[in-house]
Amino acid sequence: MIPARRLGAVVALVSGGIALWALPARPSVRPPVLRVCSDPNNLPFSNRAEEGFENRLARLIAGELGAEVRYTWWAQRRGFVRNTLGAGECDLVAGVPAGFDPVATTVPYYRSTYVFVTRRDLTPPLASIDDPRLRRLRIGVHLIGDDYAAPPPATALARRGIVRNLRGYSIYGDYRDPNPPARLVEAVAKGEVDVALVWGPLGGYFAGRQEVPLRVTPMRETDDGPGTPFVFAIAMGVRRGDTELVRRVGAALDRRRAEVRRILEEYGVPLVPAGSGEAT
Amino acid sequence: MRSTSRGSLVFGFLLSAPLLASGVLAGCNSSSSAPARDAAAASGQPAGTRVGADPMRPPGAQPGEWTIPAKDYASTRFSDLDQITAQNVGGLRLAWSFSTGVLRGHEAAPIVADGTMFVVTPWPNYLYALDPVTGEQKWRYDPGTARAAQGVACCDVVNRGAAYADGRVFFNTLDVHTVAVDAQSGKELWKVKLGEINRGETMTMAPLVVDGKVYVGNSGGEMGVRGWITALDAASGEIAWRAYHTGPDADVLIGPRFKPFYPSHQGKDLGVTTWPPDQWKVGGGAVWGWISYDPETNAIYYGTSNPGVWNPALRPGDNKWASTIFARDADTGEALWAYQTTPHDEHDYDGVNELLLLDLEVGGQSRKVAVRPGRTGFMYIIDRLTGEVLSAEPYGHVNWASRVDLETGRPVLNEEKRTGNRSATNICPAAPGLKDWQPSAFSPRTRLLYLPHNNLCMDYEGGEAGYIAGTPYVGARVKMYAGPGGHRGVYSAWDLAAQKEVWSIKERFPVWSGTVVTAGDVAFYGTMDRWFKAVHARTGELLWRFRVGSGIIGQPVTYLGSDGRQYVAILSGVGGWAGATALGLMPEIDPFIALGFGNAMTDLPDYTAQGGMLYVFALDGGAQGGERPSDAADNAGEGTVGQPDERTSQTGTRR
Numbered sequence: 017m018i019p020a021r022r023l024g025a026v027v028a029l030v031s032g033g034i035a036l037w038a039l040p041a042r043p044s045v046r047p048p049v050l051r052v053c054s055d056p057n058n059l060p061f062s063n064r065a066e067e068g069f070e071n072r073l074a075r076l077i078a079g080e081l082g083a084e085v086r087y088t089w090w091a092q093r094r095g096f097v098r099n100t101l102g103a104g105e106c107d108l109v110a111g112v113p114a115g116f117d118p119v120a121t122t123v124p125y126y127r128s129t130y131v132f133v134t135r136r137d138l139t140p141p142l143a144s145i146d147d148p149r150l151r152r153l154r155i156g157v158h159l160i161g162d163d164y165a166a167p168p169p170a171t172a173l174a175r176r177g178i179v180r181n182l183r184g185y186s187i188y189g190d191y192r193d194p195n196p197p198a199r200l201v202e203a204v205a206k207g208e209v210d211v212a213l214v215w216g217p218l219g220g221y222f223a224g225r226q227e228v229p230l231r232v233t234p235m236r237e238t239d240d241g242p243g244t245p246f247v248f249a250i251a252m253g254v255r256r257g258d259t260e261l262v263r264r265v266g267a268a269l270d271r272r273r274a275e276v277r278r279i280l281e282e283y284g285v286p287l288v289p290a291g292s293g294e295a296t
Numbered sequence: 297m298r299s300t301s302r303g304s305l306v307f308g309f310l311l312s313a314p315l316l317a318s319g320v321l322a323g324c325n326s327s328s329s330a331p332a333r334d335a336a337a338a339s340g341q342p343a344g345t346r347v348g349a350d351p352m353r354p355p356g357a358q359p360g361e362w363t364i365p366a367k368d369y370a371s372t373r374f375s376d377l378d379q380i381t382a383q384n385v386g387g388l389r390l391a392w393s394f395s396t397g398v399l400r401g402h403e404a405a406p407i408v409a410d411g412t413m414f415v416v417t418p419w420p421n422y423l424y425a426l427d428p429v430t431g432e433q434k435w436r437y438d439p440g441t442a443r444a445a446q447g448v449a450c451c452d453v454v455n456r457g458a459a460y461a462d463g464r465v466f467f468n469t470l471d472v473h474t475v476a477v478d479a480q481s482g483k484e485l486w487k488v489k490l491g492e493i494n495r496g497e498t499m500t501m502a503p504l505v506v507d508g509k510v511y512v513g514n515s516g517g518e519m520g521v522r523g524w525i526t527a528l529d530a531a532s533g534e535i536a537w538r539a540y541h542t543g544p545d546a547d548v549l550i551g552p553r554f555k556p557f558y559p560s561h562q563g564k565d566l567g568v569t570t571w572p573p574d575q576w577k578v579g580g581g582a583v584w585g586w587i588s589y590d591p592e593t594n595a596i597y598y599g600t601s602n603p604g605v606w607n608p609a610l611r612p613g614d615n616k617w618a619s620t621i622f623a624r625d626a627d628t629g630e631a632l633w634a635y636q637t638t639p640h641d642e643h644d645y646d647g648v649n650e651l652l653l654l655d656l657e658v659g660g661q662s663r664k665v666a667v668r669p670g671r672t673g674f675m676y677i678i679d680r681l682t683g684e685v686l687s688a689e690p691y692g693h694v695n696w697a698s699r700v701d702l703e704t705g706r707p708v709l710n711e712e713k714r715t716g717n718r719s720a721t722n723i724c725p726a727a728p729g730l731k732d733w734q735p736s737a738f739s740p741r742t743r744l745l746y747l748p749h750n751n752l753c754m755d756y757e758g759g760e761a762g763y764i765a766g767t768p769y770v771g772a773r774v775k776m777y778a779g780p781g782g783h784r785g786v787y788s789a790w791d792l793a794a795q796k797e798v799w800s801i802k803e804r805f806p807v808w809s810g811t812v813v814t815a816g817d818v819a820f821y822g823t824m825d826r827w828f829k830a831v832h833a834r835t836g837e838l839l840w841r842f843r844v845g846s847g848i849i850g851q852p853v854t855y856l857g858s859d860g861r862q863y864v865a866i867l868s869g870v871g872g873w874a875g876a877t878a879l880g881l882m883p884e885i886d887p888f889i890a891l892g893f894g895n896a897m898t899d900l901p902d903y904t905a906q907g908g909m910l911y912v913f914a915l916d917g918g919a920q921g922g923e924r925p926s927d928a929a930d931n932a933g934e935g936t937v938g939q940p941d942e943r944t945s946q947t948g949t950r951r
Binding site for chain 2: 090091093094095099159160165166170171174175179180181182183184186187188189190191192243
């Protein structure tokens with residue numbers, strides 16, 4: 017059963033001529049539009065200047081579908097899906113964990129993991145959550161305010177009693193600054209912390225953009241036991257019930273597999289092969 | 297039993313000197329008012345040289361007005377109006393109504409002063425001035441609240457009301473400004489920016505105005521803010537002082553006058569040392585609830601929100617001064633004492649609920665107390681001069697702690713219900729607490745406290761998949777559901793002297809509205825399934841009800857119109873944290889929305905939809921006279937869905 021309000025949203029999509037699978041029968045001068053929900057200040061994923069890899073992927077997919085991209089901008093935090101996809105403002109989120117409940121997801125198009133970001137002179141490189149040096153190094157992690165949530169490596173460290181030398185950086189940061197989550201990687205370059213435990217795409221992208229040479233090492237472990245994965249598979253998401261759109265986007269991602277991979281590598285996303293354990 | 301380690305304290309009848317000293321109740325409670333008046337007289341003029349006989353009534357406020365959401369500085373929400381009584385309340389009819397034009401959750405109390413009613417809406421925070429008798433709109437002020445503020449608020453875009461003093465109306469905007477507006481013209485007098493939405497700060501609380509100062513605080517404990525309270529000059533908006541609730545003593549305004557009762561609250565820079573390094577900078581302790589004021593001590597009393605981040609495993613230590621009650625010098629902001637209700641909070645039990653300033657006889661002695669119906673489920677009775685907890689009895693189903701140890705002031709935790717790196721099921725109360733922000737009321741006539749509250753428990757999944765930066769993913773943690781009995785809300789009357797429940801009414805949904813009790817022995821409250829109710833203050837008997845357009849999470853008030861009639865007003869407009877499911881947030885596919893509250897509220901859309909509307913009632917419809925419904929007699933008892941009105945027995949069998 018489709019609740020009335022969501023049915024309404026679907027109808028609106030069709031009548032707006034934006035439903036890609038139902039191109040208007042009558043001639044139209046407007047090309048179809050792919051409406052993408054995106055964060056305007058969140059590199060390497062996306063920004064308003066469309067410089068993120070998710071912006072690139074959205075263009076790629078839209079091209080495959082013969083459509084133009086139109087963005088609905090909203091900060092990626094609690095309420096993002098509710099206020100964008102859920103409100104019928106847009107139809108596609110370019111990066112969500114595979115199986116992310118509130119949306120329907122495509123087959124994952126990449127897998128990444130949490131990484132250690134350190135200065136180059138820290139040797140040998142950190143690779144394991146059980147490295148004894150983590151008991152004394154100053155470690156930066158992202159902190160999330162609500163819902164008891166924490167990045168999985170922070171949870172894993174807390175389980176080991178490694179808390180006093182953790183320094184939390186707000187994931188929301190100060191949204192007036194560019195790409196607030198990048199502060200965590202910058203903290204390594206500035207010497208505020210010795211190591212940042214950070215989600216791979218952020219670490220891979222920003223580590224190469226600091227004034228001092230930084231090293232990015234993927235975590236050796238894929239998880240810290242059931243329920244605490246470090247590896248996540250990322251897919252594209254649409255409103256649940258948008259089966260036609262999710263099928264077409266999935267097929268386009270599959271057709272352009274090589275190009276997708278090239279874009280991810282260009283942005284320094286640490287990629288983890290399929291089958292090496294991930295959460296969905 | 298739960299008797300204290302200090303031996304049982306005997307609580308006598310309540311004196312409530314400030315209320316009785318006003319003389320309004322003379323003849324009603326003469327036996328108890330006499331000593332009260334003596335006590336008030338013996339203590340001499342209260343500090344701050346108030347005009348008039350009632351030190352708790354905001355100066356200049358007329359008896360029939362309602363100038364601040366809490367009604368008086370003591371936060372009793374008691375009205376001495378008695379035209380509407382338990383006997384005649386059945387004749388209450390709609391006098392007029394007013395659409396605010398705003399859809400989201402309406403938590404505000406309308407205020408009435410100087411012949412005008414002032415209503416502040418949720419974002420975009422319009423302020424309306426209305427004629428209290430006719431409902432005619434006098435003006436509307438639009439502060440131009442930033443649209444982006446909506447994306448920062450944790451729990452709907454609510455506002456809890458405005459405050460009036462000396463011809464000015466003060467209120468806060470979601471984008472962290474305090475505004476003063478001329479009550480007559482609706483012209484903006486000043487508007488000051490006090491925080492930054494881009495750092496996660498918002499404002500939702502109602503200011504308190506005392507003696508030329510406006511007291512306000514921030515919201516955003518969920519967004520990694522550092523909480524503060526600040527006093528502004530009512531004339532200019534200039535900051536007189538600001539106190540933070542984490543960090544070094546100098547920032548918290550802790551100095552030589554700080555004398556907390558418990559040793560665990562003593563020591564240097566506890567706002568730093570009770571946290572992992574630097575975490576106090578994102579440590580929460582926001583001030584989004586209520587502030588009371590005692591003219592005798594010239595102190596304000598209020599509490600702070602939960603510590604950030606939610607996950608307690610990441611912040612070992614007491615996390616001071618989050619979830620803490622403060623007494624501060626109203627002029628300087630200096631902390632006088634503090635009491636942390638939940639050191640190292642593990643359940644999101646904010647400490648921001650109202651504090652009722654009453655005089656209570658304890659062991660034969662009159663004590664000046666602050667009464668706090670805690671989110672924790674405990675009814676704290678605190679000596680407001682010293683910060684000593686005199687009593688803390690549960691007023692509903694509580695299992696996260698067995699009791700509060702009055703020697704140390706600390707809750708005695710139930711290990712099975714702790715959170716962090718472990719999972720726990722059936723934790724009661726759930727994160728919104730036994731009672732959230734929805735303020736209670738106290739009647740000096742019945743000596744009962746009227747408590748709109750929740751009956752919710754929760755499961756917590758510890759250590760499950762967390763958060764991925766750059767994606768909208770936050771691992772699900774909390775699921776809430778109805779507590780024992782299957783109902784999610786309760787409206788009850790609590791006897792502070794006997795420390796037991798006298799009667800209670802079960803409600804389908806959390807009772808997320810405020811309440812008012814009157815000298816006519818009528819108590820009003822609203823429900824999320826769209827009933828505005830009047831019950832007998834002594835028995836809880838349902839006397840009258842009215843079906844409004846949208847669920848009620850607002851605060852009722854009552855006032856005297858210029859026509860000499862008593863009116864009762866309430867905003868309807870469902871929303872808030874509890875009402876997220878009525879905002880079209882897709883609960884059926886995400887039980888974890890609204891920080892887990894969604895799971896407990898999936899059926900709310902079957903009962904109500906959004907829509908901000910003010911309803912004003914009077915006997916026979918008031919001066920407007922409204923068209924008299926022909927089926928008036930049936931109005932009070934018909935049309936209900938289900939069984940929301942069962943009353944429990946009148947004996948206090950709460951556990």
